[in-house]
Amino acid sequence: xxxxxxxxxxxxxxxxxxxxxxxxxxxxxxxxxxxxxxxxxxxxxxxxxxxxxxxxxxxxxxxxxxxxxxxxxxxxxxxxxxxxxxxxxxxxxxxxxxxxxxxxxxxxxxxxxxxxxxxxxxxxxxxxxxxxxxxxxxxxxxxxxxxxxxxxxxxxxxxxxxxxxxxxxxxxxxxxxxxxxxxxxxxxxxxxxxxxxxxxxxxxxxxxxxxxxxxxxxxxxxxxxxxxxxxxxxxxxxxxxxxxxxxxxxxxxxxxxxxxxxxxxxxxxxxxxxxxxxxxxxxxxxxxxxxxxxxxxxxxxxxxxxxxxxxxxxxxxxxxxxxxxxxxxxxxxxxxxxxxxxxxxxxxxxxxxxxxxxxxxxxxxxxxxxxxxxxxxxxxxxxxxxxxxxxxxxxxxxxxxxxxxxx
Numbered sequence: 001x002x003x004x005x006x007x008x009x010x011x012x013x014x015x016x017x018x019x020x021x022x023x024x025x026x027x028x029x030x031x032x033x034x035x036x037x038x039x040x041x042x043x044x045x046x047x048x049x050x051x052x053x054x055x056x057x058x059x060x061x062x063x064x065x066x067x068x069x070x071x072x073x074x075x076x077x078x079x080x081x082x083x084x085x086x087x088x089x090x091x092x093x094x095x096x097x098x099x100x101x102x103x104x105x106x107x108x109x110x111x112x113x114x115x116x117x118x119x120x121x122x123x124x125x126x127x128x129x130x131x132x133x134x135x136x137x138x139x140x141x142x143x144x145x146x147x148x149x150x151x152x153x154x155x156x157x158x159x160x161x162x163x164x165x166x167x168x169x170x171x172x173x174x175x176x177x178x179x180x181x182x183x184x185x186x187x188x189x190x191x192x193x194x195x196x197x198x199x200x201x202x203x204x205x206x207x208x209x210x211x212x213x214x215x216x217x218x219x220x221x222x223x224x225x226x227x228x229x230x231x232x233x234x235x236x237x238x239x240x241x242x243x244x245x246x247x248x249x250x251x252x253x254x255x256x257x258x259x260x261x262x263x264x265x266x267x268x269x270x271x272x273x274x275x276x277x278x279x280x281x282x283x284x285x286x287x288x289x290x291x292x293x294x295x296x297x298x299x300x301x302x303x304x305x306x307x308x309x310x311x312x313x314x315x316x317x318x319x320x321x322x323x324x325x326x327x328x329x330x331x332x333x334x335x336x337x338x339x340x341x342x343x344x345x346x347x348x349x350x351x352x353x354x355x356x357x358x359x360x361x362x363x364x365x366x367x368x369x370x371x372x373x374x375x376x377x378x379x380x381x382x383x384x385x386x387x388x389x390x391x392x393x394x395x396x397x398x399x400x401x402x403x404x405x406x407x
Contacts, residue, residue: 002164002225009251010264013167013221019155023116023294024148030054030115030299033306050313053306053382054299058114060392061298066106070097100142108145109284117295118284119146121168124274146281153283157293160283167223168281174216177252177267186269192218195252195264220267221251224279230272244272246279302386309378316375322365330358 004012034055037048074090076082097103109118121144146168154163174192181187195218226246250268273280285295329337336358339349383389 002227006251006265009223009249010253013152013251016152016155016167020149020152020294026300026303027116027148029303030297034058034115049306049310050317051306051309051379053302053309053386056393057299057386057388058111060388061114062107062110065110066103070102070106072097096140100140102143105143105145112145112148113284113286113295114297114299116148116297116300119148119151119168120144120282120284121146121280122275122282123280151281151283153293155293158291159288160293160295161278163293164227165223165225166279166281167221169219169221171217171219174218177218177220186271188265188267191252191265191267219253221249221253223249223251224273224281225249226277226279228270230270244274245277246273247271248273248280298386302382305378305382305385309375309382312371312375312378316367316371319365319367319371323367324362324364326362326364328360328362330355333358 033049033052036052036055072090072093074086074093076086105120109120112118122141123144124141150169152167152169153160154165157163160166174195177187177192178189181189181192224246225248228247228249230244230247247270249270250266251264252267253264283295286298287296289296327340329340331337336351336354339351340359343349
């Protein structure tokens, strides 16, 4: 039973964050490759990929994942008189998807999934800490996108379904937390007021040098522990209602100051989670890794091949830029050298007693056939492993079979 004290929980979360960060060590690399050098950099050609495969992959796959989603269809296996209720439920769910802008959220989650893994969190009320409420009817269930850097899975779990706890963290203004404490029961106002906030000299949370003025923010951890049972779950078992699944713990953490450690504590009394047995989080991933709870992105295994292809394309670019074509002539015929140098293209030059051996074209540098062949091999290998082919790129000549063109 994970009925731990605050010190044990903070030790556990520190280990879990370190384990999570190992799975996100490639994040910045993928983002930089996708956006190119001109998005947030100086636009240096040497820092970009000649073949921006990551952007190409995102552009081809994302529309196939979420462009037409979600579309909900409800059918019934019961007698025909129940079909009308299925149509009503279908209309209600599709209306909810539109009202809560579910497609926009899924696009963000799908992008995270292709770069690393996506995390969605379902709650039964809008959360100001996540984003503003949508539309005129805010009190509806919401699906929120959780940043992969703010999500934690039990590091000792061998699969996400085996996790003994999952958690997400967010940063919130101290004033907003105190306002929530006034409106909601169970908050510890003293812990909120005593925790030290972050300043402009603290960590750069989002990267890219985006530190700014002090906002007096605190870090809040929401931990879902499925095996912790509160009074509500005991009552569920007695009444056979099965409405609650596990307990949510709320921990607040402030920034360390000098020799003083970071201040932390339970900011709220444990509360029962009202929802699915699988918890409030849905982890989206393309591939399962044996004995590891974090899914695998389809781009991460391709990074060595992407780097190999671009390294050789850069070499070809350098070779092409070093290409020279010069003409050697007899040093005793100065007039001939001047005519070749000064005349425009396709100009007829009259030369008395021209000896072809006095004019020798010389080519240096340039791209070699070996470079072209190897670059083609690496491109074909990357396309084969990634599943990206000419049909997906729209490169159809029309000379293939009708079935191939249709595919």
